[in-house]
Amino acid sequence: MAKTNAAFMSGVPELLILRLLSREEMYGYQLVRAIRIVSGEALDLAEGVVYPVLHSLEQRGLLKAKEKVFDGRNRIYYAVTAKGRKRLQELTNDWQRIQQGISNVLGEHHG
Amino acid sequence: MAKTNAAFMSGVPELLILRLLSREEMYGYQLVRAIRIVSGEALDLAEGVVYPVLHSLEQRGLLKAKEKVFDGRNRIYYAVTAKGRKRLQELTNDWQRIQQGISNVLGEHHG
């Protein structure tokens, strides 16, 4: 039931995941729900999107994984590394710039 | 000298081009400069990005091309069709929703 996105999504999963994990460590399945809820139902990333991004971020040293057993169930918690925080800052800056640029174009009143 | 973008650009060229052309018809080379200027230097799309998008939009019936000779030089002006305006509206809505969703996530104060 994740069928939100047409365009405008490049880089977004990475940004959102880094941002949410920078506040508190979470596991993948939890992230999927958090993105939907915190975005105000505007965004809904499928697990098939979130897990590969988590693996990629971990491999690049931006996240650190920690396996925990909860209620007999396996969970893999992810926390942002120092390198990850730097990356988050960069991505946030890029986002702000691009978002502003698009607003500038859209905001122009019709002539 | 167009080297702006890292991420967050999917769907953006199409949106910007439709929006700018909805105000007045323009030709490709002019669009390239307009995007840079109107966005406040935040965005800079290379010709290699803009021309293929124009062709795609025309093929899909969202733009209509009109060749004009100016100063002995050939220019191809593009205007938005009715179908194109509808598409622009949809894209704008998508953009607003996604942009809002991302703001919601980013804006959360650290806990």
Added chain:
DNA sequence: TGTCTTACCTATAACTAATAGGTATGGGCC
């Protein structure tokens, strides 16, 4: 037993922006 939710995973497809070229004309400069 059967179904739902939780929790993880991956392979493939689909999309599209970015790169890196290329062609051709006109104007200005020496």
Added chain:
DNA sequence: GGCCCATACCTATTAGTTATAGGTAAGACA
């Protein structure tokens, strides 16, 4: 004339990701 820059168009290839569509397995609950 020869040179360079700006204008104005173009395309093939690469790169990078998201989206799709699956699959596995355990626990809860009826």
